[in-house]
Amino acid sequence: MDITFIKRFAFTSIGRKVIMAVSGLLLGGFMLVHLAENLLLFKGEALYNAWVDFLISNPVTPFLEIALAVIFVTHIITGVWVRIEDFINAPGGYEVRKWQGGRTIGSATMLYTAAAILAYLAYHLLTFRFVDHSMGFYQMVTSAFRMPVFVAVYVAGSVALALHLSHGMQSAFQTLGLNHPKYTPPIKILGLLTAAAMTGFALISVYYLLGIDLKTAQSGCEMVVIQ
């Protein structure tokens, strides 16, 4: 088998960026599914735990976890590679230099938000993935969400994620060559909506920190009494 074309692809600037774009879109898709799962917390302990049991008892799940890790590492490797090259090639040494309007906060901070997301992920895995799950997943998550330090990390991490995706989503489509007056405007809007959705992770944790679930449960009881 001739694999020159694969080498040629991975070792060119555009090829590497395509790999980064595809892995980024897959990760973005995963984050949306993850957010949908987190919303199950609102459906109560029984349903949430049943869903987590369904996930971890499925024999495919370990393979999906490995695939996700591979996608993540691929995204990091290609991203760091691209940034190192850009750092070497970047124009510099001006006395006065202005940006002309193309850059956004999201695009200019991609490297920093990436580092923040990595730290967020490490914290998330250390506190939820590689711990004792005997108290039940719902209890584990909601009790963590009642700790201010934990929620602070979540809010910061989610904002970093939102900023990263605010540039990353539209950028990925451009790298894949998908740019057209017909569908680029909706792609940009959907990208921003996906980015905004990432703050959902923070909002859910804040919801439990403020104890809104307890208050709702209480008022629910009162209503029962009144009836």
Place this chain on the structure above:
Amino acid sequence: MNEQGNFSVTVRVWRQAGPEEPGKMVSYPVRDVSPDMSFLEMLDILNDNLLKTGEQPITFESDCREGICGSCGLVVNGDVHGPDEHSTVCQLHMRRFKNGDVITVEPWRVKTFPVLKDLAVDRSALDRLIAAGGFISTDTGAAQDANSVAVEKDDAEEAMDAAACIGCGACVVACPNGAAMLFTGAKVSHLALLPQGGPQRTQRALGMVAAMDREGFGNCSNEYECEAVCPKDVKAANIARLNREFLLANLTAKR
């Protein structure tokens, strides 16, 4: 329109005697500047003054001075090609400035365009990109009848928009990463959209991208600073087309 009379400015300009020499910013006063002068004419007057005092004139590039040749290119007060949108620096006029202004003038500063002298840089890296595929090969002899090659109207328009690129290199300079994607995208696009570009389409995409990497241009981070400064308003959609052409070429190349 600025109705002011002639005025004076101070020009802070990069002076560098040669490619290997260290450079520095030097300030020169320029008096009796007419608001109707172009920015380069103001530099001409400054050079006349320097010659009279026996000092080396400031080296800068220009040719047509009507915004179509791509020779000029300066960073004026931090703006690539000056403060006007989609304009070359030769089309910048002194009416954009006022009496007493200090104007900072710097050369393109990116590793792929090394400074030769003062404000003149070596942009031959762009020529080598063209040599790597930005052309078509055709038989010599009598030209065939123009009507025998049909070009769809929208494609012709889009090819023309991409072909408007004058190769000034502003996109490379404006890019946070020093990438040449807008330049290469424009060249690949204008030939990909026309039937004449068809036969060498695959080699062109592969060859030009390989040349970009060889020359040390950066990676595109899709921030569109290039599009914002391009004097010919070449769109970043051409970069997407370059990405498409490269992907397709990788999938379909015989070798």
